[in-house]
Amino acid sequence: MQKLKYLVLSIAIISSSVFAQEQEKVKPQGHTDQNKFRQMKDLLATPNETRTASGAPGYAYTQQKVDYVMNIRLDENKNQIFGDEKITYHNNSKDHLEYLWVQLDQNMRAKDSKTPDINTENLESPFYGPQSFTNANLKDRFDGGFNIEYVKNEDGSSLSHIINQTMMRINLPKPLAPGEVFKFQIKWWYNINDINVDGGRSGLETFPDGNNNYTIAQFYPRLCVYDNVEGWQNMQFWGRSEFALEFGDFEVKITVPADHVLEATGDLQNPKDVLSKEQQKRYEAAKKSFKDPVFIVTQEEAELAEKGRSAKTKTWHFKADQVRDFAFASSRKYIWDAMAVDINGRSVMAISLYPKEGNPLWEEHSTRVVANTLEEYSKLTFDYPYSKAVSVHSERQGMEYPMICFNYGRPNPDGTYSERTKRGMIGVITHEVGHNFFPMIVNSDERQWTWMDEGLNSFVETLAELDYDPNFITGNLPKDIVPYMGGDQSHLSPIMSQGDYVFQFGPNAYTKPAAGLYMLRHTIMGPELFDYAFRTYSQRWMFKHPTPADFFRTMEDASAMDLDWFWRGWFYTTDYTDIGVKEVKQYYLTDKPTEEAKKLAERYNMNLKDYEGKLIYYAEAENGVVPADAKTPSDFSVLNNYIASLSNDEKAKLKEAPKHFYQVTFDKPGGLVMPIIVELTYEDGTKERITYPAQIWRYNEHEVTKVYKTTKAITSIVVDPDLETADVDTSNNSWPKQEKESQFDKFKSKIEG
Known part of the structure; x- marks a missing residue:
């Protein structure tokens, strides 16, 4: 008996263990917080006395x-x-x-x-011409x-x-x-x-x-x-x-051939030694010209100078305070023009140097683009603090330094140029002059975080270009980054990558951060909140060394917007946006209990007969077709009686009763959470735009539902109609579903074609 007892007990223990193991198999496993809206305390450096939690420099900085x-x-x-x-x-x-x-x-x-x-090497071509060989x-x-x-x-x-x-x-x-x-x-x-x-x-x-x-x-x-x-x-x-x-103070003397024209970082200390009296007179006139550039050296004078070659030298003397670098340009071929720019009541000089090979494009646009850039960047950041900004033309350059930059954009030898050449020249001048703000003044670490230099600058560049020409094709809008975002993941890098090892450097460091900031300003935060926060960051970190955390924290600190979900997704991952309309169900009103109502009543022991004539039911339209005898709110006496019982003040607050009911399910095949921008088109052709904050995905990042109760029938629903969120697949963005290529497929077809 004792053995039998132990045998039974052993079987019970074994059975219990097996049952426990089986139960363990079906139990959901524990997990860490993977919600898209979790805070970024795991990614950002701990605030301290040198860099505060607000994103500002600390007292010990x-x-x-x-x-x-x-x-x-x-x-x-x-x-x-x-x-x-x-x-x-x-x-x-x-x-x-x-x-x-x-x-x-x-x-x-x-x-x-x-x-x-x-760099890896290969024999890219099976044959070479004599020069290339x-x-x-x-x-x-x-x-x-x-x-x-x-x-x-x-x-x-x-x-x-x-x-x-x-x-x-x-x-x-x-x-x-x-x-x-x-x-x-x-x-x-x-x-x-x-x-x-x-x-x-x-x-x-x-x-x-x-x-x-x-x-x-x-x-x-x-x-x-x-x-x-x-x-x-x-x-x-x-x-x-x-x-x-x-940053530091510079005093630099540069000795060059006597017939050269030279410009550099800083203020010229000895104009009487290096400029003719006529050139000095013209420069003084340029200081008072706020509308059009004044020529200090004309094309005719430059063409005459380039025919000679002086054996003598001149020494140009410059001083610059609180700059992080120094650069200069020198040639006897330069045409030189300049004009004044009013920066909040203070005059700054916009200047261009270019050989005749740059004309007529350069004399038409360069100095005016410099002036526009200084004006627009100053509005969005801080008043430009230096005395001048110089644009120098070189055939294949686009590079920036304090107060001076080197830019491409050369017409054909006969002086003609394409719209693309003109746009490229305006774009590169805007971009390189804009670098005076980022990183020449807001002095981020370009070696470590390229996007803090190129990306922030490309964003402000976009706004300045659109001010110069409202039809300008910037290439930095959210729709422009779609081909990159939807590309091969093995050749993508998060923005938060050190620049030397990122794939596709241009889209990664320039376009994606610029498009993301444009999205923040226009779609997520709105210009008023964004501009104040961006200006706060810029002014906090003038002539200092900010980090990414300082930027992220300041943007939130100055706007009262939790943007951790955006920084985490857009900057720290290679996820993409893809939001679509998964399903649309239409409903109509009836006084007869639906199957769903009966099931609910049964669950709660309700007898629906007791509520006959007292309830209004939503019934799903079969195949989206609403019965011809579907009721409207005015058909329900129980509703009419209730409204009649209200006071006149309460009745005045009521809106027109809806007649059409839609339950829409939005899904998100893409990994990024983004606002859902919905455009409804009604039967009379009118449209309505609704934007739901990204937080709509906080409980379910895969799909969400919204209900539309309208007085007019909806004929179409479109997600992100203006391509504001870099959605990589727009083929699922419409109801009724429209057979059309996604933005990425369009781009791919264009390239392959």
Whole structure:
């Protein structure tokens, strides 16, 4: 008996265990919070005394200051540039620094540069013409890169240093304490690259007449940023991700051939030494011309100058305070025009330099586009603080520096140009001048977060271009990013990726963030809330180093809008938008209980006969066809009697009773949550637009339902009619369903065709 007892007990235990295991199989598993609207505390850095939870700089925020005094000489005969610089480094941090890091960007073009080695290679073509074969196989690599002659202490003693590709570490004699200043000097030279032959962001452009157009930048050893977030920002420069730099004061003297016209960052200190009396007079006239540019050097004068070649030199002297970089342009071929721009009661000069090869396009548009850009960016951010903005024409460039930028957009040799060339030139000037605001003043880390520079700038550029020409094709609207968003996921990167390794750099760093901000302004937040928050961010971080978290937090802090769902989806993932109309059910009114009503009554032990004549029922129309004898609200005496019992004031508040009822299910095949923008078209042709906030998806991110009770029959329902949300598949956006290509398929067909 005892054995039998234990046997029964063992069987029971085993059975219980098996049952428990079976139960465990069917139990839903636990999970972490994956809701699209969860907060971003897992992604953003913890606020601290240097960067607050509001997105503003904290009371302990610090940044370094670096001042430069430089003497530069341009050798036109050898196409070389020589320089010596005295650098004053202010340690405003709370840290003791054992060494300084200096950027040597020109070393990317040195003969021993590792930059070409990081790119994969293949024989793309089975055959080559003699010129392309020669360029690919017989030419020596361009001998670029800095030749450092010395690195010395202020007293002339040598400083210990080591060069690691595009970075140079200067070993300090003793740690630099907080609040201390270190002064040192560097002497250097390098061969200037031909932009159209050797590539590059700066260099020279050669012309058949033997003249050159020098657009010179990244030309001097520059201090890296040392900040509260990264410490030293000393990531190597591989050619794509741009530059993190400290603010400082510059005094620069540039010696060039005497017949050159030169412009640079900063204010010219010696106009009487380098300009003729006539040029000075014309420039003074330009300061008073707010409508049209004034020529300081005409095309006729430039054409005359380019026929000669002076053996003498002139030295141009510039000073610039609180800038993060310095660049200049020099050539005897330049036409030079300028006009004044009123920035909130303060005059700023808009200036253009261009060879005759840029005309007539450049004299018609360049300086006017510069002026428009300064005006529009100032409205959206802060008043432009510098004295001028200069646009310089070079055939294949689009690059920005404080107060000066280099831009493409060249007409045909006979002076004709296409609308595309004109649009490209207006776009690149707007974009590069706009970079004065981002990142030349709102000084984000371009090496780390390209989108904070290019994306924010491309967004404001879009608004400035549309102000210049309301029909301008910007390429930065939500509809423009659809082909990218709907593309091969293996070749997409989140916006929040370091720029050197992202796929499809242009859409990722420029178009997608710009389109996202446009969407925030026009669809999600509205211009009033967005503009105030964006302006707050811009003004908080003028002449400082913001991070992505500072931008995200400020936009929410200044608008009272929870946007974590948007940042998380649009910036941290490669999800896409696809919202459609899944189903539309039509209903009509009846006084007879429906099957659904009977089931509900049964569940709650209701006897519907007790409520005969007292209830109004919704019945689903079979196949969407409402019976001819369907009742209207006025047919129900119980409703009429109730309304009659109301006071006149209460009756006055009632609206016209609906006669048509629709239950619409919206689904979301795409991963992104977005507002649902719905356009209803009624039987009389009138339309109604309704926007539901993205939070409509908070409980069910796959599908939601809305009910429309109308006095007029609905003939069509369209989701996102103006393509505001970058929906990659519009074939499911309509009811009745319309057979049409999605936006992505249209683009694909256009390319393949």
